[in-house]
Amino acid sequence: MAQLRPEMILADCLDRLQSGATIADCLARAGDRADDLAPMLESAAQLQAVRRLGLSVEERAHAKAALRATLARNRRNALASQDRRQRPAWNAWWGQARGLALAGMLVAILFVGAGVTSVAASRPGDVTYPLRTTLERAPALWQTSPAGRAQTELNVAERRLADVTNRLQATGQVEPAAVNALLAGDEAAARHVIALPDSERAAVSQRLATHAETLSALARSVAQPGSGQTLEEAAGRASALAERLAAGAERPIGSPTPSPTPSPSPAAAGPDRVLPSVTPTATAAPTPTPAPAADVEREPPSPQPTPAGRVIAPGQRATALSQTATAAASPSSTATATATRAAPAATASSPIGGPSGTVLPGLRATALAQTATAQPPSPP
Known part of the structure; x- marks a missing residue:
């Protein structure tokens, strides 16, 4: 039904209303014209309840004159405000057809058939006043x-x-x-x-x-x-x-609304957020250099073993071993035993992390002890 001409849709709706159809049924068949037809169909349905009353001859003539004047005024306004050559032909046809269809609907409601109420003379509180309010809005629907x-x-x-x-x-x-x-x-x-x-x-x-x-x-x-x-x-x-x-x-319609600029804020690490890992940079620690033997105060040689808990610098131990081996004037097992026992202790007490390729103090003490043992004194 949506493909029919507007006047045919109007006639079909009026016939259906007289046959007992509802306004909803007629509007469902009207398609995209339903919004324009709805007020008039409601007025036609209200007229069916007051068919016993009728318009006088003067009231009908006044209503017809008002309708003709309204149609002529709307047609002049439409032609003056818009150039017909700049709009599609179908749009111009539909604008005229809609006005004619609504005008024809009003004429059909007001003047066709017997037993139509006197709508124009109704006042608030009358039975036909709601119909009057609907019909007086009809000229607004013709505006383009x-x-x-x-x-x-x-x-x-x-x-x-x-x-x-x-x-x-x-x-x-x-x-x-x-x-x-x-x-x-x-x-x-x-x-x-x-x-x-x-x-x-x-x-x-x-x-x-x-x-x-x-x-x-x-x-x-x-x-x-x-x-x-x-x-x-x-x-x-x-x-x-x-x-x-x-x-x-x-504010003009469609103007953009300024949005606030977001400020950066520190984000907490969540279960799905991986923070970048920072790899620490290795810093080379300075290697301690052993002090020379000449700068260290020397201790007198002692034939007794070093007590537990006493720390002797490597340079001091090496010097003491050398003096012990040199001072022995007669063959004695004490000097040999002392030098031999001192060699492992000197080796264990060597400083950790010494420079690679150098002779440790413990090794020097061992070599001195071996030299003292291998050269026994000559007999008198």
């Missing part, structure tokens, strides 16, 4: 520009605001249908003006704020708590729309 749609919605919404005020002053009661129609117009105006320049958004926001202030003032003047709550809730919704538009007018 967002600015025109928003202005028309606001004009109709202000009519509903006047209805709410008059009804409250006359009877002290609030008409829910008028309040709902007022909010529907405000929301539609805000939705269509959001992409317009700042000046137009600011103007619509100001009008919405005026609606909110009026509703809030009416709520304070109501004696019934329930009616006052209804008006306060409506004022809150209108005020929220005005604030949202005002906030959008401060």
Whole structure:
């Protein structure tokens, strides 16, 4: 059904409604035209409940004249604001077809068949007043520009605001249908003006704020708590729309929001984070150089073994062994034994980490002891 022409879709929906079909069934078959058809189909369904009443001849003539004037005005505005040669042919055709389809729907609802209510003369509280609020929004659906749609919605919404005020002053009661129609117009105006320049958004926001202030003032003047709550809730919704538009007018739509520059911070090592390992650099330690024998104070030779726990420098031990071997004037086993026993001790006491390729003090002491043993003194 979505591939049919708009007027054929309209006729089919009206036939289905008269046959007992629901609005949801008709909208499901309308495809992408469902949003435009929904308000009119709801109005047609409401008319079926008041078929006993009818329009007078004067009321029908007035309604037809209003429809013709509205169609002519919208057609002139569309031709003046947009060049038909710069838009696709199918888009221009659909804009005209949609207007004709909606106009034909209104004509069918208002003037075709017997037993149609007097909608234009209805007031808040009447049975047909909800239908009047729906039909008076129809011109807004014919607007082809967002600015025109928003202005028309606001004009109709202000009519509903006047209805709410008059009804409250006359009877002290609030008409829910008028309040709902007022909010529907405000929301539609805000939705269509959001992409317009700042000046137009600011103007619509100001009008919405005026609606909110009026509703809030009416709520304070109501004696019934329930009616006052209804008006306060409506004022809150209108005020929220005005604030949202005002906030959008401060910054152009689509402008990038500056993002803060992240500052570097030390990150803790987690289970999945591997910190880089630092390899320590080896530092060569200085090798101690043994002191020369001439710079060390010499100890007198002793035939006794070195007591445990006493440390003798390698140079001192080597000098003592040499003096002991030289001072022996007669063959004695004591000097030989002393030199022989001192050699292993000197070897074990050699300093660790000495320079490679040098003769250790222990080896020198051993060589001296062997020399003393191999040359016995001559007999007298």
